[in-house]
Amino acid sequence: MSTYGIKFPGKVFSGDGSLSELTGIVKDHGARNVCVLTDQGIFGCGLLNGPLSYIKEAGVEPFVINDCPREPSAYAVKDYYDRLKAQQADLLVAVGGGSVIDMTKILSVALTNDDLVKDLRAPGAIVNPSVPMVAVPTTSGTGAEATANAIFLYPEEDLKVGIVSEKMIPDCVILDVSLTCGLPAGLTASTGVDALCHAMESYISTLTNPFCKMLALEAIRLICGNIVTVYRDGGNRAAREAMQLGSFYAGLCLTTSSTVAVHALSYPLGGKYHIPHGVSNAILLPHVMDLNMDCCREAYTEIAPYMLPDADATDKEKWPEAVVDYLYTLMNVLDIPQSLQEFGVHPEDVDYLTDNAVKVERLLLKNPKKLTRDEIKGVYQKLLK
Numbered sequence: 001m002s003t004y005g006i007k008f009p010g011k012v013f014s015g016d017g018s019l020s021e022l023t024g025i026v027k028d029h030g031a032r033n034v035c036v037l038t039d040q041g042i043f044g045c046g047l048l049n050g051p052l053s054y055i056k057e058a059g060v061e062p063f064v065i066n067d068c069p070r071e072p073s074a075y076a077v078k079d080y081y082d083r084l085k086a087q088q089a090d091l092l093v094a095v096g097g098g099s100v101i102d103m104t105k106i107l108s109v110a111l112t113n114d115d116l117v118k119d120l121r122a123p124g125a126i127v128n129p130s131v132p133m134v135a136v137p138t139t140s141g142t143g144a145e146a147t148a149n150a151i152f153l154y155p156e157e158d159l160k161v162g163i164v165s166e167k168m169i170p171d172c173v174i175l176d177v178s179l180t181c182g183l184p185a186g187l188t189a190s191t192g193v194d195a196l197c198h199a200m201e202s203y204i205s206t207l208t209n210p211f212c213k214m215l216a217l218e219a220i221r222l223i224c225g226n227i228v229t230v231y232r233d234g235g236n237r238a239a240r241e242a243m244q245l246g247s248f249y250a251g252l253c254l255t256t257s258s259t260v261a262v263h264a265l266s267y268p269l270g271g272k273y274h275i276p277h278g279v280s281n282a283i284l285l286p287h288v289m290d291l292n293m294d295c296c297r298e299a300y301t302e303i304a305p306y307m308l309p310d311a312d313a314t315d316k317e318k319w320p321e322a323v324v325d326y327l328y329t330l331m332n333v334l335d336i337p338q339s340l341q342e343f344g345v346h347p348e349d350v351d352y353l354t355d356n357a358v359k360v361e362r363l364l365l366k367n368p369k370k371l372t373r374d375e376i377k378g379v380y381q382k383l384l385k
């Protein structure tokens, strides 16, 4: 590591009731054509009522798109671009999980860089500043409200690809716990583990640095101290608030460091088998951290007091093993599937998965341990027994 930097969203509001800040945000931007984006699941829960009424309090009648796709394909973007372009939107408000926030992020730059919509991966296509955007996360997992990435599926390649531009970092973020309290238990668990992956992976990444470490340790403390509580008692507002902050901090870590092998091995599982992002990461996390053990003993020892506040201080040399044991136990407690076979993956798919994981060099090169093809294959084999 030599120099390092960090990037934050323009303004972040947090705390129970912070959703009301939307009124002032709309006024401050002088916005007339506000577009609110969400998906059918969130719309069906009535979660849009609050945001819409706060926008209306600013004297603006918002335009609503309520059918954003889950884990979107790159080819879905054009339809939403056309709808927004016709509205001449001057402020975008994403109310949703990573899927809605990513769609809104790419639209925020596509609307001002029109060629982007023809090919999201075109190099140098994002030049002009984005349409201002507010992110209101309803899951505590992806940290997409903080990051410069938006992730899209290329179905013909069975591949998920991250489009990266600092211009996609939201201008405003609202972390209001009331938006996450109704998240079902299974999604609470898997999205929460995604946030834990971001914190742990960015901590051990070759890009790690003091900014990342400070945020990652606090994220680990908040997530590990509350994830089982929110899984069992989704209405616990204090625990939900802790998860929301932990997930946001872990997202910030990604703007200064990176994910590593957990996310790399996860991409083929999302790309071809459509296993939700949080679920595939959760299945992989203990196994990959176990595999990384010999290169991460120091990092795991630093993480242990935040993850396991009751760890025996006299047994410090065993902390790395305790960290990995905790991860295996946590996935059991959260009822995370132990086998990929449940998702229609078969033992004969192992070479396909390995070949595609090996291609995710962008992340594997930042893993602290240089993983061989056989080591990667071994992880998938363990998960297909």
Ligand SMILES: NC(=O)c1ccc[n+]([C@@H]2O[C@H](COP(=O)([O-])OP(=O)(O)OC[C@H]3O[C@@H](n4cnc5c(N)ncnc54)[C@H](O)[C@@H]3O)[C@@H](O)[C@H]2O)c1
Pocket (backbone or CB within 6 Å): 039, 040, 041, 042, 045, 070, 071, 072, 096, 097, 098, 099, 100, 102, 138, 139, 141, 142, 143, 144, 147, 148, 149, 150, 151, 152, 160, 179, 180, 181, 182, 183, 184, 187, 191, 277, 278
């Ligand atoms: N941009 C990034 O930095 C980044 C990082 C990690 C993952 N991702 C991407 O984010 C996507 C996954 O996002 P996610 O895990 O947040 O899930 P999601 O946005 O796909 O949502 C999953 C489901 O949960 C429902 N839901 C969301 N919030 C709810 C609530 N409060 N109450 C009831 N239902 C609710 C949605 O309707 C949806 O059906 C993937 O496409 C992944 O690749 C992006």
Ligand SMILES: [Fe+2]
Pocket (backbone or CB within 6 Å): 142, 194, 197, 198, 263, 277, 281
């Ligand atoms: Fe992730």
